Amino acid sequence: MSEAALLRRLFDAALAAADPAAMLKDFLPEPPKGRTIVVGGGKASARMAEALEAAWDGPLEGLVVTRYGHACPCESIEIVEAAHPVPDAAGEAGARRMLEMVSGLTEDDLVIALISGGGSALLALPEEGLTLADKQAVNTALLRSGAHIGEMNVVRKHLSAIKGGRLAAACHPARVVALMISDVPGDQPGVIASGPTVGEASTPADAVAILRKYAIDPPEAVARHLEKSGGCPAPDDPLLARVENRLIAAPQMSLEAAAETALAAGVTPMILGDALEGESRDVGIVMAGIARQVLRHGQPLPRPCVLLSGGETTVTVRGDGRGGRNVEFLLSLAIALDGAPVHAIACDTDGVDGAEEVAGAVIGPTTLARAREAGLVPAEELARNNGHGFFAALGDQVVTGPTLTNVNDFRAVLVP
Amino acid sequence: MSEAALLRRLFDAALAAADPAAMLKDFLPEPPKGRTIVVGGGKASARMAEALEAAWDGPLEGLVVTRYGHACPCESIEIVEAAHPVPDAAGEAGARRMLEMVSGLTEDDLVIALISGGGSALLALPEEGLTLADKQAVNTALLRSGAHIGEMNVVRKHLSAIKGGRLAAACHPARVVALMISDVPGDQPGVIASGPTVGEASTPADAVAILRKYAIDPPEAVARHLEKSGGCPAPDDPLLARVENRLIAAPQMSLEAAAETALAAGVTPMILGDALEGESRDVGIVMAGIARQVLRHGQPLPRPCVLLSGGETTVTVRGDGRGGRNVEFLLSLAIALDGAPVHAIACDTDGVDGAEEVAGAVIGPTTLARAREAGLVPAEELARNNGHGFFAALGDQVVTGPTLTNVNDFRAVLVP
Numbered sequence: 125m126s127e128a129a130l131l132r133r134l135f136d137a138a139l140a141a142a143d144p145a146a147m148l149k150d151f152l153p154e155p156p157k158g159r160t161i162v163v164g165g166g167k168a169s170a171r172m173a174e175a176l177e178a179a180w181d182g183p184l185e186g187l188v189v190t191r192y193g194h195a196c197p198c199e200s201i202e203i204v205e206a207a208h209p210v211p212d213a214a215g216e217a218g219a220r221r222m223l224e225m226v227s228g229l230t231e232d233d234l235v236i237a238l239i240s241g242g243g244s245a246l247l248a249l250p251e252e253g254l255t256l257a258d259k260q261a262v263n264t265a266l267l268r269s270g271a272h273i274g275e276m277n278v279v280r281k282h283l284s285a286i287k288g289g290r291l292a293a294a295c296h297p298a299r300v301v302a303l304m305i306s307d308v309p310g311d312q313p314g315v316i317a318s319g320p321t322v323g324e325a326s327t328p329a330d331a332v333a334i335l336r337k338y339a340i341d342p343p344e345a346v347a348r349h350l351e352k353s354g355g356c357p358a359p360d361d362p363l364l365a366r367v368e369n370r371l372i373a374a375p376q377m378s379l380e381a382a383a384e385t386a387l388a389a390g391v392t393p394m395i396l397g398d399a400l401e402g403e404s405r406d407v408g409i410v411m412a413g414i415a416r417q418v419l420r421h422g423q424p425l426p427r428p429c430v431l432l433s434g435g436e437t438t439v440t441v442r443g444d445g446r447g448g449r450n451v452e453f454l455l456s457l458a459i460a461l462d463g464a465p466v467h468a469i470a471c472d473t474d475g476v477d478g479a480e481e482v483a484g485a486v487i488g489p490t491t492l493a494r495a496r497e498a499g500l501v502p503a504e505e506l507a508r509n510n511g512h513g514f515f516a517a518l519g520d521q522v523v524t525g526p527t528l529t530n531v532n533d534f535r536a537v538l539v540p
Numbered sequence: 541m542s543e544a545a546l547l548r549r550l551f552d553a554a555l556a557a558a559d560p561a562a563m564l565k566d567f568l569p570e571p572p573k574g575r576t577i578v579v580g581g582g583k584a585s586a587r588m589a590e591a592l593e594a595a596w597d598g599p600l601e602g603l604v605v606t607r608y609g610h611a612c613p614c615e616s617i618e619i620v621e622a623a624h625p626v627p628d629a630a631g632e633a634g635a636r637r638m639l640e641m642v643s644g645l646t647e648d649d650l651v652i653a654l655i656s657g658g659g660s661a662l663l664a665l666p667e668e669g670l671t672l673a674d675k676q677a678v679n680t681a682l683l684r685s686g687a688h689i690g691e692m693n694v695v696r697k698h699l700s701a702i703k704g705g706r707l708a709a710a711c712h713p714a715r716v717v718a719l720m721i722s723d724v725p726g727d728q729p730g731v732i733a734s735g736p737t738v739g740e741a742s743t744p745a746d747a748v749a750i751l752r753k754y755a756i757d758p759p760e761a762v763a764r765h766l767e768k769s770g771g772c773p774a775p776d777d778p779l780l781a782r783v784e785n786r787l788i789a790a791p792q793m794s795l796e797a798a799a800e801t802a803l804a805a806g807v808t809p810m811i812l813g814d815a816l817e818g819e820s821r822d823v824g825i826v827m828a829g830i831a832r833q834v835l836r837h838g839q840p841l842p843r844p845c846v847l848l849s850g851g852e853t854t855v856t857v858r859g860d861g862r863g864g865r866n867v868e869f870l871l872s873l874a875i876a877l878d879g880a881p882v883h884a885i886a887c888d889t890d891g892v893d894g895a896e897e898v899a900g901a902v903i904g905p906t907t908l909a910r911a912r913e914a915g916l917v918p919a920e921e922l923a924r925n926n927g928h929g930f931f932a933a934l935g936d937q938v939v940t941g942p943t944l945t946n947v948n949d950f951r952a953v954l955v956p
Contacts (some may be wrong), residue, residue, distance in 0.1 A: 406822030413816035
């Protein structure tokens, strides 16, 4: 098997571990005495609903909200498509109907919540007395204020009728099993899609304090709401006593699957991190440094080996090229390796790196030479953030189509 | 022992492995039948000369060129101080006298060459018929042209009377033993101080081709010289048959010494790379991601462990602070770790990080909290590149004084 083929096999193993069609069935609860209602939202929720219908023994009903274009054919579960990342009325209406469906359930009923990244925007339903415009005004002010993402989420949760455990609380007294796909560093359930089934430790008073800290003057309705609201249910709220959150896919699980596949191929894997961050081109330079250490000193492990990592790097856009963080990482890695005998793959597990329907690409020792033969100057292509253009010209793109799941980026650096 | 004390001990082990006073004696040849002449240049050359005098059994004579302020008391070896990184007449005169000293030697004589980083500028002697101004004109044009460092060095070597093996060739027929301290990625002897004792594979025609490639029109004397010059001696030149290059200190050796010390303290070491590069703040973010993987998943190795690395990161200066690449790395690392139970040290092994006589600093889980108590906003301090100011305010600087050696940066990230 060629190095490129092995790398593609590792990526396919990572994708399979994150694909509801392959693994959701392993995480299902027993069917209940009463009804089974399906709810949830996120970029993978339709794919999860489809897998659930295929695996479930018994009647199902319910509704999930996914992104436009991410629907899957379902028989009993309604699929609503809505806007992401900026919420729209379709998502709001879907979320409202979802809450109606879970009201009036009994102890014999079961709610299966299908939660994945993007669910926060797709299920944007303001608490009673608030409008989407109120929430958006606060949101915009927070984004401008320099508040941390953690602080923003505290405020957002206390203005929502769904987030921070409210969806699960609305299901009481039914049993709730949430199946979650994580695309966030740390995999904290309360952070994935803002935790519709996860109790929240913060209070409305905390939200008020954060707004004050950043001198944000919220709309009148928001201020009044935070004053009188009981807030999200706490983690120990009795309304959440019958809620269970199950992580069914996460970056680490996909990296472990790739590691097993590498081992079976006789290549020693090392997982460096499931949530590596940093500017893509600099992450590429660091990874090249580690690969060179393998070549020169057999450290941190001897050849043949593969360095695996996940997470989400960032691209500071400087040029006018067609790019994405994975191809930017790869182009920088190739330049730093300068023809050294190292191969790599880097892809977004949702199948879309940046704005193109291309998951990523592969590189090898001949990448730079072939590029120069094709009239490309690699450093210039990197300077204009033209990763997709670069790898398209070489025929080294990795195309999967939309995978309808997302456990963030996948990187494998192979030193054969 | 506290984590900070352990980290300082690791750094001290790295320094000791790079200190000629501690280890140069282990690399000496047998004294010759004839005379022993000492030559060389670099930031560590005076310290090396001092160590040589202390360890050598027999008469010594000679001259080495070091940077202003880097002299050491020597009895038989003359120490010349000169300018770095921009050459001056003192270095040129020292290099010329050095060549005179090694002319007319016999087969019974031994030349010990003491080579370290900085030697390229400190021993800047143009070939006959060229002036320092000629060389500088070409140099300036190359720097502006976008030529790679490798290409620049080819041109520089063929204009020099010392570099690219010429110093060693001048010693013929004496035996030559060069003792080298590496501060360059890859530790290639021909790159350290431009390889005064190392044969050069390129030719003057290559130098001409590089100047043409970047449309550089060199001074008349340079063009003429490159046309008629025989160039540097090739690696297999008979004039170099009795030359031996010994690497006596290098980033990897210092990392290995720190790794042994960690192991003795019950902490498992992992060397990630002896030549990691990239923007300091992004290298910090990546290293935080790996440390978090240790905390969450016991990968790439279980606690207690320490991640060691060397090499030279870069700082893109954006602010008006007092900084250096090691303190910038640490400040970014601390922000990314956000109080996680991880400790780290990062220092320049020459004792000077950036422009201050401070080697670097240490961080721990309390760094951010103590900074905020002191009225500092860590992200703002990083934005203005104020690493030294930040760690000075906390009392967390590491000060060694000038170490008179240099194996580049030393980083240790400890997860206890």
